[in-house]
Amino acid sequence: MIAPDYVRMMARYNAWQNDWLFAAVAGLEPAAREVDRGLFWGSVRGTLSHLMWGDAMWMSRFDGGAGPSSPLTETGSAYDWAALCAQRPVLDARITAWAATLAQDTLEGELSWWSGAAGREMSKPYTLCVVHFFNHQTHHRGQVHAALTALGVTTDDTDIPFMPEAA
Numbered sequence: 363m364i365a366p367d368y369v370r371m372m373a374r375y376n377a378w379q380n381d382w383l384f385a386a387v388a389g390l391e392p393a394a395r396e397v398d399r400g401l402f403w404g405s406v407r408g409t410l411s412h413l414m415w416g417d418a419m420w421m422s423r424f425d426g427g428a429g430p431s432s433p434l435t436e437t438g439s440a441y442d443w444a445a446l447c448a449q450r451p452v453l454d455a456r457i458t459a460w461a462a463t464l465a466q467d468t469l470e471g472e473l474s475w476w477s478g479a480a481g482r483e484m485s486k487p488y489t490l491c492v493v494h495f496f497n498h499q500t501h502h503r504g505q506v507h508a509a510l511t512a513l514g515v516t517t518d519d520t521d522i523p524f525m526p527e528a529a
Contacts, residue, residue: 363489366464372496373461375522377454378529379503382518384410384450386510394513395443401505407446408438409509413502415440417453420495423475425460434479 387395387406395407403409415430415437422429432440441449469492474485503520510517 363487364469364493366461366466366469369461369464369469369492370458371522373454373458374529375525376457376496376499377451378525379499379520380450380454381529383503383506383510384447386515386517387506388447389515390513392443399509399512401509402502403438405438406506406509407443409502409506410446410450411439411441412437413499414446414450414453416498416502417457417495420491420498421453421456421460423473423491424495425456427456 387410390406396405398404399406401409403412415432415434418428418430421427430437430440469489471488472485473488473491474483476482477484507517507520
């Protein structure tokens with residue numbers, strides 16, 4: 363399904379997109395980040411909090427490191443703006459480091475974990491979980507992008523072919 367080079371490219375894409383997106387969101391008034399904009403997690407900050415929570419949860423499954431301490435039901439409130447700004451680059455570096463060492467045989471295996479959402483042990487192809495991980499990021503960043511566009515904020519490019527080599 364996918365190869366380690368895909369995972370590394372998507373890790374770079376994730377960090378590149380988060381860099382400009384967080385800079386754009388930082389330009390909003392604090393209250394504007396908290397307004398319910400009809401996103402799945404309500405506000406821009408709530409959606410970014412959910413995304414941070416989800417990324418940390420999946421990374422704990424992928425690399426065995428720490429995951430979020432709050433439950434799924436609290437993902438929209440798990441991180442305030444200051445925590446998001448401080449911890450997002452750290453998590454993006456963790457994603458990049460994991461991707462750099464990922465081997466093809468790992469991608470060809472299964473991933474098993476306890477799912478709090480399903481209330482049971484789960485096991486799925488590792489590649490399916492990795493594709494979901496990156497798709498989930500793109501989905502929620504897209505929601506925030508739409509909210510920023512509606513607010514009249516000029517946004518950066520989101521197309522993978524235009525990703526800078528240095529990203």
